[in-house]
Amino acid sequence: MSGEPELSRSSVLAAYETIKPFVHRTPLITSSSLSASLPGGNALYFKAENLQKGGAFKFRGASYSLERLSPEQLAKGVCTHSSGNHAGALALAAKERGARCFVVMPSNSAPPKIAAVRAYGAHITFCAPSAAARAAALEDVRARTGAAFVPPYDAAHTILGQGTALLELLAQAPEHGERPAAVVVPVGGGGLLAGTALAADGTGVRVFGAEPAGAADCARGLREGRRVEEFVPETICDGLRTPVGKLNFPIIQEKVEDVIVVSDEEVVEAMKLMWERLKLVVEPSSATAFAAVRSEKFQALGIKGPIAIIITGGNVDLSQPLPWAA
């Protein structure tokens, strides 16, 4: 297989047909008490991708990325750099295919994330925690092993794979009520948001991103009409500290209605509510979307009908105090 697929809804549909046998069909969860807590009382559909294999939606993009590889490429293995959920997802997807996986991780990565990548059988190379050190270490791994690089968000297959979560959500919604009027997802590199926007194309579902104020490069980029690359992230949302990707940004510019910015305090409040009411372990990055839905800015839109939220992941270091107690 070769060539880049078109970035369109039909490509997301094709991606879903391909990865369906490999991914969990994660549950869609409703909560009457959280709905009642919103001024508009909208029904809420939470797509629990924290229950996806590897504990995050990233497994979708990683699975689809592996499908583009020829058996010869797969025999040499895959590699990536990541301190977070993409590393675990790729390691697990590679393991399921019997392929080797090489991951470059900053030496200050969270111990549970290192443990997960190791448990999935990947080879870890530690590097200094800088973009330059990561790139150099990855280049070294590629040269040494011939492994194919699978990027965490800035690649067509990744974007299309992430878009499949919304397709599944739309298929599940009729069991719970009406089709959602809008969907809100967190933005880090923008793989999920761009994929979701493609999957929503032509369906009438309005698409929003949610970003923490300490890494609001996407919202700023939309205002300024150009991708923001240089910023120093400072947020509890460890999954959202990366800049939006080159391929991702124009899709977001064209198809996403708005990116709502929330404070870390709003994120922690939303996260606690989700743990309490949904009984789900969700990571701070995941809670940005619900925090955005609760915000005045979003509520002022007066959207009628259900709001869908994609819970992106549940990989939390439970040996640390919970953020609302810290």
Add this chain to the structure above:
Amino acid sequence: MSGEPELSRSSVLAAYETIKPFVHRTPLITSSSLSASLPGGNALYFKAENLQKGGAFKFRGASYSLERLSPEQLAKGVCTHSSGNHAGALALAAKERGARCFVVMPSNSAPPKIAAVRAYGAHITFCAPSAAARAAALEDVRARTGAAFVPPYDAAHTILGQGTALLELLAQAPEHGERPAAVVVPVGGGGLLAGTALAADGTGVRVFGAEPAGAADCARGLREGRRVEEFVPETICDGLRTPVGKLNFPIIQEKVEDVIVVSDEEVVEAMKLMWERLKLVVEPSSATAFAAVRSEKFQALGIKGPIAIIITGGNVDLSQPLPWAA
């Protein structure tokens, strides 16, 4: 409606037909990493009743109990005494039917459980934390309001309602693999264990209970051949401190293969693993079943095939430190 239904599998099937429109069909969750952590490598099916309405399986029994009431009885409301999940479940089931609900709660009940019962619109009467004070306060409420008493576990409709969780699990299992070889559930009053044993009758699924050492009245009762009523519970499992009910014990004696006793340390370890790997908020009582499956005693049985576990609830006071950090 009146008269007591037969305690049999067909009565559980009838209960399920009745309550199906009211209850959530909670997801069945698998985990390859938790399966791999078991010496026997058995597949694990976790029935996530922590995602049930009210955050616990108790909503099933409460819903079925309300169905036995005539419209005249329902007009007067329902009442119960409980410091925990049954109170919330009954309050929510009554609210959905527009019925009044009166709950007697010990004054030392956990604040989040009080808040939940109040949020579901029930009238709360506080009493001193003793069995005698509870009974007196309940009698007073009944005399004053004419509300029908809905017992937490020692009643036919409650037992049959709780048994529906296993029926649903057995219907969901084929999506994941083979039918389970065994099912393991926590024992407090024994509503869930007795209902599960009835639901399993004739299916070939082996039924086990799990009990914390600090409230192991059921295991001791099975050994001694008589129901143990007097003991001072001392366990982190706040949902399992009650003695097994009169109606429940003989069903358990007849149909349950064994009740496995686990220490609070084993419970906390199992609970942490469940939060980390399943990404679910589960309460300590829920974790007894997985702790039992991990025990030497259970593993020594050498059961082949999938093991099913019912996760009973997820109502945890998240403002407190997590038990493994406390």
